[in-house]
Amino acid sequence: MVFSSILFMFIYLPIILAVYYICPLKWRNFWLFIVNFVFYGWGEPVYIVLMLFSIFINYINGLFIEKYKKTDRKRAKAVLVVNIVINLSLLVFFKYFDLLANTLNQMVGSVLILPLNLALPIGISFYTFQTMSYPIDLYRGDTRVEKNFINFGSYVALFPQLIAGPIVRFKDIADQLRSRIHSSDKFSSGVRRFTVGLAKKVLIANNVGILWDTYAAMPASELTVVGSWLGIIAFTFQIYFDFSGYSDMAIGLGRMIGFEFLENFNYPYISKTVTEFWRRWHISLSTWFRDYVYIPLGGNRKGKRRQLLNILIVWALTGLWHGANWTFLVWGMYYAAFLIIEKLWLLKALDRSPNFVGHIYTVLVVICGWVI
Template identity: 60%
Template sequence: MVFSSLLFLVRFLPIVLILYYISPRKYRNFVLFVSSLFFYAWGEPVYVTLILFSSVVDYIAGRMVGYYKQLGSIKGQKIAVLCSATINLSLLFVFKYADFFISLVDYVPSINIAPLNLALPIGISFYTFQTMSYTIDVYRGEAKVQKNFITFGAYVALFPQLIAGPIVRYQTVAEQMDSRKETLDLFKQGVFRFVVGLGKKVLIANQVGALWNEIAQTKVNMLTTSQAWLGAVAFTLQIYFDFSGYSDMAIGLGKMFGFEFLENFDYPYESKSITEFWRRWHISLGTWFKEYVYFPLGGNRKGKKRQFLNIAIVWCLTGLWHGAAICFVVWGVYYGLLLIIEKSILKKFLDRLPAFIARIYTLVIVTVGWSIFSWPDMIDGGRYLKTMFGLDGAGIGNSHTAFMLLNYRFVLLMGIIGSTSLAKRLSNRILPDGTLRREILAAVFVFLILGICMAYLINSSYNPFLYFRF
């Protein structure tokens, strides 16, 4: 079940909202827990046991950390954290990475290990990191032990952000899990934010995704350079509106149930460097790796060489986190090298560049990066990159390229403008917060976009979600 589906919009969400708000406050976490498990079981009926197991493991680990903290035993606390990390990472490895490493080992002569062929549990990368952060935060003293399993289970399985984030660290919602306040104003904000995200997904991501799909299915040697760049731009827009749209919907749903999740995107395509881009893109993932990998490794406190090594480690892991394929590792190494180069050589130069030039530099680098990311087959991906830079393919351009550009011109323009803060800045200037006119137009916007999205969903079968595979 996905947020941008009629099943979710007209059945699941209304029923859960009604059950939630008619329930006494003390039972609302139970409603969220059960409905979240049902939401997950709809797509993964077998693997709902996996998320329950992960919840039990980290609930017990958190209680153990709290117990040994009272006894003053650092060793006991470390053992509890180690058990939590080992079990969670083992589950992640078996279900997500085992076949990848088996395929690498099988390249060795005389070795032939059969793959496990296990289906990838949806959202395992997100909820695994989330549950691990709880135990670590309790150990660090940054969060209190949660003694109510239903409340903890609701945190782990919370359907608004279960499938694809944002990764919600326990310390940021600990108080909200026990004593949040649902208000009409927060609910209205949630509905508006959800519809914005739905519009991003259905009206922009799906449409530019269709363009990317058309180009990606063309034989690489038949593509022109301009077609390859058009496809790369389409994928760059698709992945942003797909994932930021989902994050908007998750944040909006959270508000409907009284939660305030942290932002996950901050107009990353306006960045003036790769360093800035990764502060603005998938903020919750970047924060997780910074807090639980980069800083524990020493961060930038042990000299430049160690800092660069730490960046390299973090980005190899970031690439692997996105998927069990060589293309994701290469993509991680690509960004790791770029960040090291920026921090060691380019930073002062980039700071002196005009903002417009710095943004173009960043967009070109990011677009090339998404081209690496988008091709699981590295041979096809390499050919595609060669075509982008005029080293292969069917020339610079042709009439079909012009036709595709003309056919998708409106959605491409919507995507380019929508990926910047221009619309937000204009609306804030023309319609200040708190004015009646803004409230009326917001309501009209919600009904209009929701109606158009519903019409698209009824008439279209193309409704992919890229981050489900992570």
Template identity: 55%
Template sequence: MVFSSLIFIFLFLPFMIFIYYLSPRFLRNLVLLIGSFVFYAWGEPIYILIMIFSTVFDYVNGLLIEKYKNQKIVTKSIILLSMTVNLGILCFFKYYGFIIANINVIFNLSMKSTHLPLPIGISFYTFQTISYVIDVYRGEVCAQKNIISFGTYVAMFPQLVAGPIVRYKDIIKELSNRKENIRLFGEGIQLFIIGLSKKVLLANNIGILWNSIKGVSPHEISVFSAWTGIIAFTFQIYFDFSGYSDMAIGLGKIFGFHLTKNFNYPYTSKSVTEFWRRWHISLGTWFREYLYIPLGGNRVGRGTQYKNLLIVWFLTGLWHGASWNFIIWGLYFGMFGTIEKIFLLRCLENRSSWIRHIYTMMVVTIGWVFFEFESMYLAIDFIKTMFGWNVSVWMDEKGVYDLYTNLLLFVLLFICSTPFPKNMIYKWRQKCSVVKDIILSFGTIILLVICTAYLVNESYNPFLYFRF
């Protein structure tokens, strides 16, 4: 089940809200937990057992670490056990086939591997349980004594499928004492509908264009079409994932939680380093706090810093998927991040903001080619086409037609990827009257109606980060 489905919007969510607010406050975590299990088990019921195991396992680990906090050998052993088991489960389901395939290539073997469906959200809740155990070990939080509350933290359906990755220390107070109110509920509904609109009206529609271009061999399209297509994908992945994150944060508000912000207009960045501070913020924060800083962070020599950066980026790429294209994608951004840290950021400081922005978006857009094409041969061929190495045709009728028929959509995508709409609405509300609030609410309802109309007739409704 995904947030942008009619079953979720008009069946599951209203039922959950009704039961949740009808329940006494001391039962609301239990209601959320049961509802989250139903949400998770909707598509793959058997994998609920893995989530339950991870929840109970790290709940016990947290208690044991707190109990033996003065015995470093014991607590370190528990940490090691927790990370080994959690990452072992993740690697088995996510990387088993990838590892076997590469062993076969390296050693010229023919071992067979069974295709295992990836448990939904396992990459996200694994990182959440690991961070919880580490924070208890560090003494930053106390172990949760109530397993229902801990289970709610792990399984909470708003952030389960695609994040944001929620750290226990960020919502510990709200797990036991949150204040639901009409204002927060209204903000949550509005943010959910805005996210839904970004996903259904923007990402899905531009994704249709990208699919039509991607489906043709890179040797058979023009340079113009190649750039039109990858720019379309650049917008699609942003509005798809940021829309889903907005829906998740909005759902959190409906149930009284303030989930962490996951995107901050990354396409307005003036460097690759800034881009990754604005894109998938919760993942970047997780890797910084639980990998980069423990490896030494900025406290070690420059050579070690650069090595650690590449390690983090290698694992960031690998986290996204069991395929070499994701590893190349991660190392590609790790290379630019390292080069910027060495000297490029200083060089860019004296350049105009437009030059810095064009440089950043060029790097990011080319990077999305590696992310999207699982075959490295296709990715390289597509990049060659983008720069005219594969074809002699720079522009053709189909490329012009694709741009012409989607020009208004591209303009809308460009505007909505900047803070401009949000700032305009904020300024408008500053001079506020009750009438303006009513107009905004009415506009939100119209967006929901339009999204519903699209979902009723729409056969193309993917969620790109669902597989991660």
């Protein structure tokens, strides 16, 4: 079920909102808990079990981490490590098993492992990162433990941001799960934001995407330089308006039920460097990798060589997060190369150059990146 569908907008959403505002305050999270799973299981009901398992494991391990983090730090860390392994194992199995199996089969020249051809559980890349951030923050002392299973389950499966983000950390909405503000102004703001996102998706992304689809379907012999550039530029706009449109709709839906999510896009195509672009594009993902991978690896605190290695690791993982194909690893390394070059010398050169030089450079790098 997608936000722009007739089913969602004219049946599912009105029912959710009507019952939500009729319910007493203490029952609203329970209602969200129920409708989240209706939304999640609409296409593949079997994966409701997977979601419930993920919620239960992270909820229980969170309680154990809270119990031991002050009295037995080693045991708390062991629970955290086990929890991370479980989350990553689920993600790797459902998203990357076939990629690894096919790669191994190609390397040895025979079928050693049969691909499973499983349908990818909706939102697993997003909610896995959410569930991993919770126990890590708990262990670090950056958030409080959630003892209410319904509240925690509502957070993990919250339908507005389940499909395409933003990646919401528990510490950012922990207080909102217990008590959040509802007002006509906030609701109307949510409706406006949802409408803006819907327009981006339906009126711009879908229509611009037609041009890209036409180009992508053409035989190589019929492609022209001008046509190729038009197709690539169309895809550049399509992916932005599609993705940012979903984020706008998610933020708007969140406001309709009292939640405030952090922004996920901040006009990325006006950036003057690739570094700046990734501070403006899919902000919740880039900050997640910064806080839970880059900084724990040492960030920029252990010398220039270690910093550059950390960038390579982060962007290898970022690329693979986007898709189960080695092309995405190449895409991640592509951006890592430019980020490293900027760290070494290019940022200083761009600072001394007119702004339009940085804009042109960044747009060209990004466009070529989408081609990969």
